[in-house]
Amino acid sequence: MGRLLSSEVTSRIAFGNSYIEGKNIFEMLTKLGFIIYKIFLTIRVPVIRKKEEKAMARGEGRFGSDYLGLLVEAQHDDNDNQRISADKVVDDCKTFYMSGQETTTTLLSWTVFLLAVHTDWQEEARKEVIQLFGKETPHSDGIAKLKIMSMIINESLWLYPPLVSIIRKVEREVRLGKLTLPPNLDLVISTIAIHHDPEIWGEDVHLSNQRDFWKGLLKQLTTT
Structure with missing residues (x-):
């Protein structure tokens, strides 16, 4: 419907x-x-080969500290038990790209929506950005210092998580309270339900300023 x-x-x-x-x-x-x-x-990822060629040209065994570099390094691991295949590297890159793009888009969409609804917080975020950067182009070091913006993003993730659920497979029989989980069972964990469960967070779960997490951040904002 x-x-x-x-x-x-x-x-x-x-x-x-x-x-x-x-x-x-x-x-x-x-x-x-x-x-x-x-x-x-079915498309191969050309940056993987470039990462390998750069490392060989430098005569180094390391392929960089980014996500792709760690994957390529694992592909060349001397330990057979820890080494991963080239297909695994490609699959992980594709998954990371597609999932990262989708979740980021969802996060940005909800954050913009919340700022449009709560214009007072939109103004506070704007003041913080102007105070920190002025007319400069925002950079990573400064972005890490945006406390109010971090609060807003985390609140958006709390209210509207990009991943509404997490799926995990049971590898062996497990006792969970009064339940017995058999092997190969797929467990679906609802992220939204956990975030909005008053049994976990209390009756004030929907009041941002009452949650302990935000109380700590608000205290930090007023003392720094």
Whole structure:
């Protein structure tokens, strides 16, 4: 129902037609998305080879301290038990890129929405950025000092986590309280439910300024 409603609104606003009239177009776009996704999974990542070539040119065994460098280093590990395959490196790079892009987009979207709703915090964040950077271009060292902005981002992650759930597979039989979890069972852990559970965080779970986490940050803001 939700998909039909959103598709109907999109179709009428963007194309001036009913969703039912353009149903075939939406279905073809969906199929096209799957085709593009499958093609992307077969693409090799050229930066992996470049990372190896740079390390060989320098005559060093290390490939850098970034995520890709650590993966390539693990690929060349002398220990057979710790070494990973080239396909594993490629798969991890693709997963990291796609997941990172999607989660970051979700985080930014909700953060902008919250700032639009709570204009007082939007103004506080703006003042902090201007005070810290002035007319300078923001840089990583300064961004790490943005306390109010960090609070806003963490609050957005708390209220609307990009990953609504986490899936873990049980490797062996485990006792969890009164439950017995058999092997190969997929556990779905709801991130949103945990973040909004009053049994864990108390009745003030939805009041940001009452949570202990924010009390500590607010105290830090007033003393520095």
